[in-house]
Amino acid sequence: MRNTTPVIIVGASSPEEALIRHQLTGVAEVIGSEPDPTRALPRLREVRGSIALLFLDRARESVLSIVKELSRIPGSSPIVVSRDRSSQTILTAMRAGARDFAYLDEKDRDIRRAILNLKEFAQANDLPEGKMIAVFAAKGGSGATTIATNLGGTIIAEAPKARVVIVDLDLQMGDVLVFLDVTSRYGFFDVIRNMHRLDQDLLHQSLATHSSGLQVLAQAMLDDSEDLKGEDLVTVLSFLKRHYDYVILDGLRDFSELALLAMDKSEHIALTMTPDVPALKNAYRCLTVFKQLGYAPEKIKVLLNRFQKQGLDLHSVEDALGRKIDGVVSNDFPTIIGVINRGELLSASAPRARVTRDINSLLPLLSIDIGLSTQRQRRGLLRRLVQ
Secondary structure, three states, X not given: OOOOEXXXXXXXXXXXXXXXXXXXXXXXXXXXXXXXXXXXXXXXXXXXXXXXXXEOOOOHHHHHHHXXXXXXXXXXXXXXXXXXXXHHHHHHHHHHXXXXXXXXXXXXXXXXXXXXXXHHHHHOOOOXXXXXXXXXXXXXXXXXXXXXXXXXXXXXXXXXXXXXXXXXXXXXXXXXXXXXXXXXOOOHXXXXXXXXXXXXXXXXXXXXXXXXXXXXEOOOOOOOOOOOOHHHHHHHHHHHHHHOOEEEEEEEOOOOHHHHHHHHOOOEEEEEEOOOHHHHHHHHHHHHXXXXXXXXXXXXXXXXXXXXXXXXXXXXXXXXXXXXXXXXXXXXXXXXXXXXXXXXXXXXXXXXXXXXXXXXXXXXXOOOOOHXXXXXXXXXXXXXXXX
């Protein structure tokens, strides 16, 4: 039985292949290579259980075509390798169906990191992967952070054993820590630097934790010397999905490369808007962009927040958008601002309020299955018992 992972290298020249092989020492066994990507697909289809390392730079279109084909084969693990670590290149690779992206240079060990991540995932495949929900603000002030934090709180209130984390992707001006009145000294870059040694328990101890049990990953300190790169974001989000039942993304307000990568990995995008003309205009634009990006209609859920009888009525909003509103959250500013100022959650402080019931009603809309956390807990216990 092999102690290392079988790998096939595709599209690399001799010097590139030598560099890749060097990084794989001790973690993978190269069982074949094919410099010409156009001839590689039959072999890749034959060898089940192997990882395909596909070098992108020499034959881009051929490699992306192979990635798309492999992504349709259950159990296949295509990893795209490139010397170009731009967000656009990473986004293209992930959209083609790559399981991971690895940067190739003489000093970095990113390929080794990608292989180890896939091995860890394979060892944990008895657990269902968590779900990721992106909360996207059509306009500033639409209440996206309120929806995100209280959605997480509602899940935990319904299933106390659920592992739920909110990821604040507004790295400079994020509000999640403030909304929950928690502090954090452990952010994105700490997770990235310590990925090789983090397990579920250590991760749980490292992240900021609200009294409800809701956890937060945010970049608490501004640091201009380190910019979050696309491959780092993909790695962190994939890591979180393996360790949490639900990952809720906040701080998405634009269509930057990082935002697109995050939304691509999400099962649902909750587009939050308010019943006013500027928000309606922006929501329509967002829906147009989502369609251009190729997102399935069922992936997008439009949430009308702070709804009240005064202002635009529901029919007018739906008519202007050209689609139905999926969820409505009533306007209750005194209750909302009260829990925010106290760092509390609606599920604990105002469980019978109309706005709380409205947010509770979003769970089935976003395919949130409260039984999932129980299933993960049971399987995790069984796994520890047999180890």
